[in-house]
Amino acid sequence: MKLKNISLIWMSMLLIGMSSCGNKTSEQSEQISEDRISPVEPETVGLIKGTDSPMYDPYSCEANYIFGNIEICSDNHSENNGNVLTVVNYSTDSKFKIGEQEGCFFKGMINDKIIVDTGTSNVRGLVIYDLSGKLLFETTYMNDLNIDGDFLIYWTPFDIDYVQTKPDCADSWEHGETTLGFIAEYKLDLKNMMTNSTGEIDCQYME
Numbered sequence: 001m002k003l004k005n006i007s008l009i010w011m012s013m014l015l016i017g018m019s020s021c022g023n024k025t026s027e028q029s030e031q032i033s034e035d036r037i038s039p040v041e042p043e044t045v046g047l048i049k050g051t052d053s054p055m056y057d058p059y060s061c062e063a064n065y066i067f068g069n070i071e072i073c074s075d076n077h078s079e080n081n082g083n084v085l086t087v088v089n090y091s092t093d094s095k096f097k098i099g100e101q102e103g104c105f106f107k108g109m110i111n112d113k114i115i116v117d118t119g120t121s122n123v124r125g126l127v128i129y130d131l132s133g134k135l136l137f138e139t140t141y142m143n144d145l146n147i148d149g150d151f152l153i154y155w156t157p158f159d160i161d162y163v164q165t166k167p168d169c170a171d172s173w174e175h176g177e178t179t180l181g182f183i184a185e186y187k188l189d190l191k192n193m194m195t196n197s198t199g200e201i202d203c204q205y206m207e
Contacts (some may be wrong), residue, residue: 037055037056037066038055039053039054040055045063045065046107047065047108048108048115048146048147049146050147051107051108051109051115051147052067054066054109061073061075061086062074062076062083063106065106069089069090070089070109070131071088072085072086072087072106072109072114073085074106077102077103080102080103081120082099082102082103082105082118082120083106084099084100084103085098085099085104085106085114085116087114087129087133089132092131092132099118103118104116104118104127105117105118107145111150113136114128114130115127115152117145122142122206122207123140123141123142123206123207124140124141124142125138125141126138126139126141128188128193137188137195139154139156139186141156142155142183142204143183150189150191151189151190153185153186153187154185154186156183156186157204158184158201159182160182160201166182166201167182167202167203169203179207180203180206181203181206182201182202182203182204183203184201185198185200
């Protein structure tokens, strides 16, 4: 009789221990899940400062950016430099890819526009899509991309012959061994996708 009671007590303790262990595992899993996806400032994950702040998940693919109902998964291109972006729009249950042929780099999302960088030289491609995958804007640029309110600021190669006065830097740079070029600053309105020159011109070494 005593042996039976001892066995019952032992089984009860074992079940309690298993239950406690199960609860701990559940809590740990929940904590891991929370740690996997966290809000970040865009510039800390290679995006343009001033674009929308994503939830960032580096585990489900090479880099996964979540903007509410929009999820942008970036994976290495199998043949070229850059990445292939898979854009999922859960509000419309649609999906499309960017960069399948040549690869690209995700630079941020703002005003429901997806900003993408292409190329590997100092003259690069700037491409912008809407959330359906429609191409909205395409140009070349150099140096950094910046956000100023609803405007994307970029510099693009420029033919100096179209202006009367060269920048002050031209005289001191033009005797260098590297090819001297010129870049002009533009502002792209991210609401209506209209672009205008700011009138700023600068010198730039070209590859």
